[in-house]
Amino acid sequence: MGELTIRPQNRGADIAAIADINAQVFDGGTPAFHRLRQSPDPDLVSLVAERDGEVLGHVFFSPVTIDSTPPVAGMGLGELAVRQHCQRQGIGAALTRAGLEALGARGCPFVIVVGVPAYYPRLGFEPGAKHGLRCQWQVPPESFMVYVLDPAAMAGVTGVARYRDV
Numbered sequence: 514m515g516e517l518t519i520r521p522q523n524r525g526a527d528i529a530a531i532a533d534i535n536a537q538v539f540d541g542g543t544p545a546f547h548r549l550r551q552s553p554d555p556d557l558v559s560l561v562a563e564r565d566g567e568v569l570g571h572v573f574f575s576p577v578t579i580d581s582t583p584p585v586a587g588m589g590l591g592e593l594a595v596r597q598h599c600q601r602q603g604i605g606a607a608l609t610r611a612g613l614e615a616l617g618a619r620g621c622p623f624v625i626v627v628g629v630p631a632y633y634p635r636l637g638f639e640p641g642a643k644h645g646l647r648c649q650w651q652v653p654p655e656s657f658m659v660y661v662l663d664p665a666a667m668a669g670v671t672g673v674a675r676y677r678d679v
C-alpha cells in the first residue's frame with residue numbers, strides 16, 4: 514500500500530471521485546458538492562486524500578463570518594468524508610489537520626464545524642459556546658464547534674457565525 518497524499522482538489526478531474534464518496538457516505542451527495550461542481554471559487558478550500566492513484570477522502574471549507582463588531586471572517590468545515598472501506602485509518606484526521614494548517618498559514622483566525630461531537634474534539638475542536646460563539650442554525654449545542662487558529666485575533670470576539678451563501 515502506497516503513501517497517503519493530501520493535496521488540493523483538482524477541480525475537473527477529482528469531481529467524479531468526490532461525488533462518488535459523498536453519495537456513499539452522505540446518502541446522495543451534499544449541497545457543498547453541487548456548489549463545487551458549479552462554481553470554482555478561490556475562497557473555497559477543497560482537499561482530497563489520495564493513495565495509489567485513488568481518491569479516498571475529501572474535506573471542504575467555505576467562508577464564515579462572525580457578526581461581532583467589527584465582524585470577523587474565518588472558515589467553516591463544510592463536509593468531511595472518507596470512503597467506507599478506508600475509514601478508521603486516520604484519513605479524516607489527516608485531511609482535517611492539513612486543512613487547518615493551510616488555513617492557519619493564510620491567517621485564518623478560526624474554523625467552525627457543525628458535526629459529530631464524538632469526532633471533532635479529538636482533532637482540537639472545542640464547543641463554540643466556550644468561546645461565546647453561536648451557530649446560525651438551531652443545532653444541538655454540542656454539535657457546534659470551533660478550532661481557534663489565532664487566539665489573539667479571537668480575543669473578545671463573540672456572536673453568531675454564519676456561512677456565506679455560495
Ligand SMILES: CC(C)(COP(=O)(O)OP(=O)(O)OC[C@H]1O[C@@H](n2cnc3c(N)ncnc32)[C@H](O)[C@@H]1OP(=O)(O)O)[C@@H](O)C(=O)NCCC(=O)NCCS
Pocket residue numbers: 538539592593594595596599600601602603604605606607627628629631632
Ligand atoms: C467521520 C469520518 C470523516 C471520519 O473519518 P475517518 O478517516 O474514518 O476517521 P479517523 O480515522 O481520522 O478517526 C477514526 C476515529 O474516529 C471515530 N469516528 C469516526 N466517525 C465517527 C463518528 N461519526 N462518530 C464518532 N466517532 C467517529 C472512530 O471511532 C475512530 O476512533 P477509534 O479508532 O478510537 O475507534 C468518516 O467516518 C466518514 O466519512 N463518515 C461519514 C460521513 C460523516 O459522518 N462525516 C462527518 C460529518 S460532520
